[in-house]
Amino acid sequence: MRVELSSKRLRSDFVKKIAELSGQNLYLCYQCGKCSAGCPMGFAMDILPNQIMRLVQLGLEEDIANSKTVWLCASCLTCTVRCPRGVDLSRVMEALRLLTLRKNKNYVEPSKMPPETVADLPQIALVSGFRKLTS
Amino acid sequence: MNNKPFIKRALVIGGGIAGIQAVLDIADGGYEVILVERSPSIGGHMIQYAEVFPTLDCPQCIMTPKMVEIAQHPNIKLMTYAEVQKLNGSAGNFEVEILQKARKVDVKKCTGCGTCWQKCPEKVSSEFNAGMAKRTAVYIPFPQAVPAKPVIDTEHCRYIHYQQYMAGKREGKKPPECRICEKLCPVGAIDWEQHDEIVKEKVGAIVVATGFDLMPVSRIPEYADDPDVLNGIQFERLLSPGGPTAGVVIRPSDGKTPKEVVFISCCGSRDPEHGVPYCSRVCCMYLAKQALLYKHAVPDGQAYVFYIDIRSTGKGYEEFIQRVVEDGVLYLRGKVSRVFREGDKLRVYGADTLSGKRVEIAADLVVLGMAVMPSDGTKELLIKLGIAFDEAGFVAESHAKFRPLETNVPGIFVAGMAQGAKDIPDSVAQGSGAAGRVLTLFAQSASADKALAVV
């Protein structure tokens, strides 16, 4: 299927929001793929980090929404410190997560987690996990 | 206009291929010219290469005649192991102070027989071989060196250490007195009393051709500090028939034949965060050439080239890249994130953005296409000469389009990598171009006002 590109799509609210929330110039990315090459979570991702950057540039919000990738990002900042263009991809990932979370949608439902798991996990895991994956 | 006569004599700083071309053109144009080179021989980086793209010429073969011509040309005064220290005056009347470093060898007596450098017991890393081999403390950098007369590296010479120790200027264990070179020299050319001297020269025009150095690999620390991770020049030495392995490609860590070799483009180039923002312009081509030469040397080996964009805009260059790809070198469109040692292999984490795959290679050898930068010390020299330079330290030409070889100082021109990243043909063209500007200046110097107006 072809994707129709237009100025409308390239300058959509989605693209603007991601740029604003992340504070990043999305057009710095020249698709070298170094982020994907080194991403420790990359093995589990259906769309690679550099592809996320490209999809954002193209305004293809639905493709990102249908992917698990942004939820697998662990904010480890490996991509951030190695990016030749100084793009803080961890912030772009956060912005993409917030688009969902701010609609009051949780990615992880704390109430559905097994109580023994919750009891076993240290605070550091619970607080960071809920900060990243719940609204 | 001042009344001093316009001196029709030139100075070229830097004996790489751009400077060599400039010197020869000025000399052939009928004017005297001094060539100052800071290392013990002219030849620059080009003489280090195995073969050059896209024609696969052997640089030693095509450069040596030019180098020898310089040594013999009646119009050329060659000063190696020398550095420009000070400049006064203006176009037509420059006064230059050149530091002639002590060779500790009387070049008039020395026949270049080689006894001293064959017998010297002190071994140190060879600059010419980019650290891939050792040289002695008394040495010529490479067999085709011009001049073919050695220098004593006073930083490493045992007898110099001994003298310093005896004078109380050196700590630790007493070094041996050595003096083997002196004892064995058949013509008594070793001259311990030779000291650095300042030579003053008057010239009318100057060409700066100070060339480049590679960015240190340590600027990209995620690509491992490892004996099997080489920069481009180190790999050239491994490929070179005149190199430390006579062109046999080995894995430096254990001498085995590398079967999986990874080449990485844009190491520090196009990377304003960790390196430089510009494209180094030569890496795409030389990495392709090295991959091809590697295939010739190890036919059952596999070469991989990681690239972001292939820049092959010179004449015959794109055809060359296509040939390399057709010959089975695998091009992967993406950057490498990490290289690290795992047992006797180097693990390479890369990406192939065309397939959308993360890729991993267990490599025997990794070659980094490190960014080119103005040669070490360029900035200090340019400040001495009063020449403007850009953020990266390259000479700022006075007009990017119409005065590409002129600096902000009338009478001083630029050629080669000193002006910016470029390949050999462009460096040679600029060397000739700068020489042409000098010759024009000299031809017009009868009416110096007019001449300077166009400089």
Add this chain to the structure above:
Amino acid sequence: MDLAYYPGCTLKTRAKNFETSALAAMSALGINLVELPRWNCCGTVYSLAEDDLIHHVAAVRNLIRVKEQGKNKVVTLCAFCYNTLKRANLVMKDSPDKRYAINIFMDEEPDYYGEVETAHLLQVLRDDVGWEKIAGRVKHPLKDLKIVGYYGCTLLRPQSVAIDSVERPTILQDLLKALGGTAVDFPFATECCGAFQIVNNRDIITERTAAILGSAAKSGAEALAVSCPLCEYNLRQTQSSTKQPQSGVPVMPALYFTQLMALAFGLDLAVCGFEENSPETRAWLKNKGLIS
């Protein structure tokens, strides 16, 4: 010497051994880590969204607590707390607009301009104490113990808060050497363990920690020195939930660097709290001849 100390939540609950060993080891070096009389959770993760200032408030409040004590430096042990406090402080120091908004929001607090330096204990050990002094305090060198320093993410990234070289840190190895151990370099020292993905996706943690443990074992290490309670948990969790040796996941204790200090200093084993690492840790140490 007294240093203001911010413990954070996990050190009071699931990583008590990190705290008790640190307090004892530092005291042996003549440094009292004085816990802030009042503190709150730092927020655990630094907020990465431009408009999300509210999540910096928790961290900033703690820094104001430090200032109230008349101190301009606070020490942390937990790598997450270090990162969050340090980054929040950079916002207050370097972003006038955000600082203004946060100060206005915290109406009841005095205005804060980023005056408090957040230091990780490893930095204090390297920069203020020095390896020599630490080595001088060692009673039972960790000799023959081959150990890797596992840094994880938050001590080193981003660059602006890195306690050492981002790509090639040595601070943990330097400490281990000072303690008389054999510090082994390994390529996964700065690779992420999967962090908070543990709440949602244990498979990811298993994959990551198995790779880290495997790499450490391949490099010849017998244990890991860590500074992050989440790394410690994830590494331990994988070892206890996968069936060795079938899983191929090496068994290897992940110990807080402060536990190793206390051990090498010959302090009371009670402060080390090895039983909290895993039931087998004491036996393992005994087997190594490190405790009797």
